[in-house]
Each structure stands twice: as structure tokens, then as C-alpha cells.
Amino acid sequence: MDPLEHASIPSLVYLSLSSEPTIAGLTALVLGAVFPDLDALAEEHRSYLHSLLPFLPALLLGLNLGGPFLLFALGWGSHLFLDFFTGVVPVAYPLSRRGWGLSIIVTGPRNFRVELRLIERYPDRKHDYRLEIGGSFALALLAILTAIIRLH
Ligand SMILES: [Zn+2]
Structure with missing residues (x-):
């Protein structure tokens, strides 16, 4: 999942749920979401900051302090939640590199089938990548438009 999606979805x-965003x-x-x-x-893309080890204390701190600290932690949590569906999240990194994720595959229209599979493996090693962000860009524009409407 690319940074535009990580920023736009939460x-x-x-903007939809807050009474006064x-x-x-x-x-x-x-900022928390990206x-x-x-x-x-770092050496690996999904590593230290994709682990629950630093996230859970940050969430507890956010719950304690509230306001922007809580929103930062919730953004961070949304990142881990979304990454869970697009690969694996190494929940105990650096103690273990093993990660978990959920694969959902829909096939059809003939022989329509939805396949859910819990993935357990190590995250991919860091590599150069090329992002196709057309859909993400449209989603980001929708988020910006919604922010303009809700924040003025
Ligand atoms: Zn990520």
C-alpha cells in the first residue's frame, strides 16, 4: 500500500466520523499514518515501525494524552491495519522477523469464489520499487476535497 492510500483512508x-474535525x-x-x-x-521496509513493540506504548501514551497524540497513534494503527491486508506485519520485530497478514482473493464471475487465507511469513526484503499511484491519487483528491468541505 502506498503513502497516498495510507494517508487518505484514515x-x-x-473527516466522516469526527463531529468537529x-x-x-x-x-x-x-503524519501517524505515513x-x-x-x-x-532501514534494512527492511516492514520492520521496526511496523512492529507492535513500539506501537503499543505509543498507543497507550496517545490514550493517556489524547488530542493530536491519540490521532497520531490511531494513524499509526491504521497503517498497520491496512498493511495486514497487503502483505505481512512483523508484530514482534526485531525479536522476530515473522509476520502475519490476511490474503483475500475473489475469483469470478464464473465459479465465483472468495478465498481468505492467513499468511505467515517473513516480510519481503527491501528493494527498489515502482508505484502505480493512479487509483491512490484519485483517493487522495477525494480526501482533500472532503477536508476542504469539512474543515472550513
Ligand atoms: Zn507499511
Whole structure:
């Protein structure tokens, strides 16, 4: 999942569910939502910041402090949630590199079938990649439009 999707999806949820969304709250949420991909600077893409070991204390701190700290932690949590469906999340990194994710495959229209499969493997090693962000860009524009409407 690319950074535009990671930023847009929780933003749309926040802008839809919050009775009084703020630009500061949205900013904290988006920063938290893209923050774990700083792992791309480490040896492995999904590593330290994709682990529950730093996330859970950050969530507890956010629950304690509230406001933008909580929104940052919720953004971070949304990143891990979304990555769970697009690969694996190494929940105990660096103690273990083993990760878990959920694969959902839909086939059809003939012999329509939905296949759910729990994945357990190690995250892919870091590699150069090329992102096709057309769909993500449309989603980001929708989030920006929604923010303009809800934040003015
Ligand atoms: Zn990620």
C-alpha cells in the first residue's frame, strides 16, 4: 500500500466520523499514518515501525494524552491495519522477523469464489520499487476535497 492510500483512508474516516474535525487533528493523523514507512530507510521496509513493540506504548501514551497524540497513534494503527491486508506485519520485530497478514482473493464471475487465507511469513526484503499511484491519487483528491468541505 502506498503513502497516498495510507494517508487518505484514515483521513476519510476521521473527516466522516469526527463531529468537529480540525486541521491539527487531521495533520497528526496523516503524519501517524505515513510514519511507519520511514522503515524504508532501514534494512527492511516492514520492520521496526511496523512492529507492535513500539506501537503499543505509543498507543497507550496517545490514550493517556489524547488530542493530536491519540490521532497520531490511531494513524499509526491504521497503517498497520491496512498493511495486514497487503502483505505481512512483523508484530514482534526485531525479536522476530515473522509476520502475519490476511490474503483475500475473489475469483469470478464464473465459479465465483472468495478465498481468505492467513499468511505467515517473513516480510519481503527491501528493494527498489515502482508505484502505480493512479487509483491512490484519485483517493487522495477525494480526501482533500472532503477536508476542504469539512474543515472550513
Ligand atoms: Zn507499511
